[in-house]
Amino acid sequence: MTERCIRVALAGVGSCASSFVQAVVLSRSAEQDMPGLMHHRIGGYRLGDVEFVAAFDVDHRKVGIDLAEAIDTAPTVAVRHVAVPPMGLKVGAGPLLDGVEGKLSKIVEPHPDCGSVTASMVTAALRDAEADVLVCFLPTGARAAVQMYARACAEAGAAFVNATPEPVANCPELAALFLERGVPLLGDDLRSHLGATTLHTALIELLGSRGVRIADTYQLNVGGNMDFYNLSDPARSHSKQLSKRRALASTGLDATDVAAGPNGYVKYLGDRKVCFLRIEAEGMLGSPLSMEIRLEVEDSPNAAAVVANAVRVARSAADQRLSGVVDPVCAFLFKSPPLGMPESEALRCFQTFVEKSAAPAPAALAHTT
Ligand SMILES: NC(=O)c1ccc[n+]([C@@H]2O[C@H](COP(=O)([O-])OP(=O)(O)OC[C@H]3O[C@@H](n4cnc5c(N)ncnc54)[C@H](O)[C@@H]3O)[C@@H](O)[C@H]2O)c1
Structure with a gap:
């Protein structure tokens, strides 16, 4: 781990998570700028400064195995572009809630441990891992599960990046909770990089x-x-x-x-x-x-390019003691931000945030207890 790392947790280890993990691994060895990466540094952080410290899923084929293996496990179909070495991080069971309702229930059999995991156990796991940011890659429609991870993050002091269209930044109660706890919130629904x-x-x-x-x-x-x-x-x-x-x-x-x-x-x-x-x-x-x-x-690398921006913005926002919805960046990174803007204005606000956050980042964040 480097002094300037971003400790990232993943909720949902599917196709988008697979591409994002691959992008982080590639960026650690890439000597030249990677295609699709808009900024080499945001808030002083390189993409290669991301360290994965926790991962949650419910699929019995993914829970309990190393993250590097889980990102390649069916039914995930993300293309493997990069060899990912074992990461020394096992995927943990998350609470199932409405995670795989409907058609998904026909192809995802939940791991037996999911039934006994509670929201407070997720909060404790995020605290123990000292996660700075959680990226929520749950299936669309899993509103109860998405909002449970959001609450766990607010309690644990980990910034929340909502890749799904389920309302978190657009949920006034949750937005107020992040503001009150002094934790940054980014969402909702990733706007694919060039989609x-x-x-x-x-x-x-x-x-x-x-x-x-x-x-x-x-x-x-x-x-x-x-x-x-x-x-x-x-x-x-x-x-x-x-x-x-x-x-x-x-x-x-x-x-x-x-x-x-x-x-x-x-x-x-x-x-x-x-x-x-x-x-x-x-x-x-x-x-x-x-x-x-x-x-x-x-599809999935197109999402990873946005998350490569979002996790660094989230950590940089925390360094700047920003809390609640980080409006100046959400319109560029998400389809459904609370404050929508035309494309050119959203890009301008995002670039201004990145320029202003160019100062070196502090070594460590205070985590809530
Ligand atoms: N692909 C894109 O470019 C893109 C763009 C915008 C938004 N998104 C959104 O990102 C999200 C993730 O997309 P994906 O393609 O990775 O989906 P995916 O179906 O490949 O992965 C979802 C993962 O979440 C897991 N899961 C289900 N319930 C869970 C729970 N309760 N706790 C923990 N894990 C749980 C599933 O087992 C699966 O591994 C979706 O909501 C999608 O709409 C994707």
Whole structure:
């Protein structure tokens, strides 16, 4: 462990966690800047300063094994780009709650220990591990479980990064709890680094800046990872639909009826995600303009690039004694921040935060007891 490390805990060891762990391992040996990494340092921290100190899951195939092995264990489909050596950290059982309800329950058999783990045991584990930040990679729709990890973090003094669309930064009670406990909170719902939402909102902003009027638009997404499998269950996808519409509405567009969402699970795509995006608009004299774009990305590394920013921002916010929702960065990093902004403004606020936090970071954080 280095003096300037960021002690990171993971809740949910699926595809996004796999790509993030690989990115951290790669950054420790990468001599040149990695593609997709926006900043070599944030708050004085390199990505390679991340140390994994705790990991929770519920899947009987992942609990009890080393994190390096768990990130490669089915049903995770993230592509292995980097060899990850044993990390000396075993995945622990988390409380199940609503973690694998619906279709997920057909393919994830919970580990028997999950039934006896309580929220206060998670808090104690985070304190014992002296976690600075927890990244919540739980399945969409698992609201009770996501909010349980958030409360455990606030109690343990660990900053919370909510990759899911379940409300945490958007839950007034939880936002107030983080503020009261002096702990940073980042969320909700990761905005993939260069994904459908980022491209869509940037194009809407471009058209708007030219006075071109958007008449209609859609954004249809298919993919073959567990996130898409889970989202193909209508009972689990509601928060994701709302989150995508909120992101589009932050551009000033009336997104109430816009079709924008997860639109199907196509198993053979694995971790590839395909977005079909169409915009119909009116220019001068009502002249028609339309565009149709097909964007194909590898889904999980696209999330890892954002988390590479988010964990360093979270630790830097803690160094600066910021608490509650860190608004100046959330609009850039998340689809559903409490304070939404157009793409260019969100980028400007994020870059300003990073520039201001460039001073060397203190060696250690005080953890709540
Ligand atoms: N892939 C992306 O680019 C992207 C972008 C934005 C948001 N997200 C969100 O990130 C989250 C994670 O995505 P993923 O692709 O890694 O999903 P995943 O299904 O691959 O992983 C989820 C993991 O959580 C575990 N889990 C379920 N209940 C749990 C509990 N109670 N405690 C601990 N672990 C539990 C599962 O066993 C699984 O290992 C999803 O909510 C997704 O919508 C992903």
